[in-house]
Amino acid sequence: MCYYEKTHFDACGHDTFRLMQHCHFARNDPGHQCFGAWNVKREHLQSRVECKDCTARRAALKTNGVISNSVHVIQTAR
Ligand SMILES: [Zn+2]
Numbered sequence: 296m297c298y299y300e301k302t303h304f305d306a307c308g309h310d311t312f313r314l315m316q317h318c319h320f321a322r323n324d325p326g327h328q329c330f331g332a333w334n335v336k337r338e339h340l341q342s343r344v345e346c347k348d349c350t351a352r353r354a355a356l357k358t359n360g361v362i363s364n365s366v367h368v369i370q371t372a373r
């Protein structure tokens with residue numbers, strides 16, 4: 296099995312995995328494929344941070360004007 300580094304993003308709840316090291320099965324395979332279980336060697340917590348996908352999606356939405364940051368303040372008469 297290969298070694299992975301896991302990062303958990305608190306803001307969106309996603310996990311991303313980054314390959315750290317191939318096992319000898321994957322190294323000997325021409326396509327570097329591994330059929331073993333993943334072994335998470337390190338775990339990181341990114342608190343209040345979104346993963347790359349969510350950050351990119353949010354940025355795309357913002358430029359398309361789908362998400363509006365304007366806040367409508369309704370004043371009530373007393
Ligand atoms: Zn492996």
Ligand SMILES: [Zn+2]
Binds near residue numbers: 304307308309346347
């Ligand atoms: Zn995410």
